[in-house]
Amino acid sequence: MLTALRRALADAGLATAHSRVACNVLLNEHRVAHAFVDGRFVVARVLEAGAAAREHAALRDAFAVLGHAVPEPLALVHVDGTAFLFCRGVTHRPAQLEAVAAGPLWRNIIDDLNSCAAAFVVAPGGASHVDTARGVVHRYAHEPFAAVLAGWIDEAAARLDHLPHVRQHGDFVANNVGLTARGPVYFDWEDFGRVTLPWFDLVTLAGSAAGFDAGRLIGGPLPDALESRLTRERLSVPGYVLLCLATFLDVKERHGYGAGIIDRVRHCADELAAGMRERARSEARAS
Numbered sequence: 001m002l003t004a005l006r007r008a009l010a011d012a013g014l015a016t017a018h019s020r021v022a023c024n025v026l027l028n029e030h031r032v033a034h035a036f037v038d039g040r041f042v043v044a045r046v047l048e049a050g051a052a053a054r055e056h057a058a059l060r061d062a063f064a065v066l067g068h069a070v071p072e073p074l075a076l077v078h079v080d081g082t083a084f085l086f087c088r089g090v091t092h093r094p095a096q097l098e099a100v101a102a103g104p105l106w107r108n109i110i111d112d113l114n115s116c117a118a119a120f121v122v123a124p125g126g127a128s129h130v131d132t133a134r135g136v137v138h139r140y141a142h143e144p145f146a147a148v149l150a151g152w153i154d155e156a157a158a159r160l161d162h163l164p165h166v167r168q169h170g171d172f173v174a175n176n177v178g179l180t181a182r183g184p185v186y187f188d189w190e191d192f193g194r195v196t197l198p199w200f201d202l203v204t205l206a207g208s209a210a211g212f213d214a215g216r217l218i219g220g221p222l223p224d225a226l227e228s229r230l231t232r233e234r235l236s237v238p239g240y241v242l243l244c245l246a247t248f249l250d251v252k253e254r255h256g257y258g259a260g261i262i263d264r265v266r267h268c269a270d271e272l273a274a275g276m277r278e279r280a281r282s283e284a285r286a287s
Contacts, residue, residue, distance in 0.1 A: 199229055
């Protein structure tokens with residue numbers, strides 16, 4: 001693999017026969033490598049060709065909008081059937097979970113998400129929001145949250161389909177956020193555009209910062225951030241968050257993510273649905 005990486009660097013114009021190239025151990029099951037080429041920090045992602053092309057396009061779009069908050073894509077080359085996606089390396093430190101959904105960092109991220117919301121609106125290319133949501137409910141019909149979500153979708157259908165379609169990062173969680181002297185930086189754009197539900201990224205980030213605990217998620221800053229966005233559409237925060245969690249679960253399962261995160265998201269959705277069900281019962285008793 002290291003021989004192929006050196007050849008890919010040369011094919012990309014990032015190294016010459018005389019360059020000093022040093023690579024650290026390949027990470028994430030040989031999918032990521034850090035290379036230092038004549039002192040220049042370059043990150044290589046080793047991907048299947050289709051996935052590489054998709055992420056390369058996503059990075060170019062995101063870099064055009066967010067600039068230094070996204071690793072700059074440098075080149076995409078193929079060596080012996082393997083795709084190497086090169087980006088400018090970004091020296092950063094991990095974002096602390098408790099800091100992600102609070103204070104200046106949270107406000108910076110909200111500003112960046114607002115920029116994405118303005119730039120990444122797309123025409124509906126296929127299924128409506130409601131059709132997509134009902135497809136998710138159908139897939140998880142056996143889960144405790146499904147009946148609650150189905151009822152919310154039926155009640156909110158017309159308003160839900162009034163929302164724009166906005167390409168989302170798709171895996172916007174705390175461990176894909178780094179901190180630099182210039183502000184936050186966002187990694188791993190491989191799922192970009194798989195979801196077009198507005199503010200989906202906001203929900204998944206807040207969910208990860210809360211450890212996908214429903215009480216902490218709804219009790220944190222997320223409701224305030226969402227409320228103004230949802231009020232004009234007369235959509236409830238808990239119902240919309242539940243839809244985003246179920247959609248996130250669907251993305252994770254369809255694209256081979258680990259069982260740990262899948263189980264946490266599923267449990268969070270079940271907890272949130274149980275709370276919605278109990279509130280509906282309390283309101284019915286009170287009336």
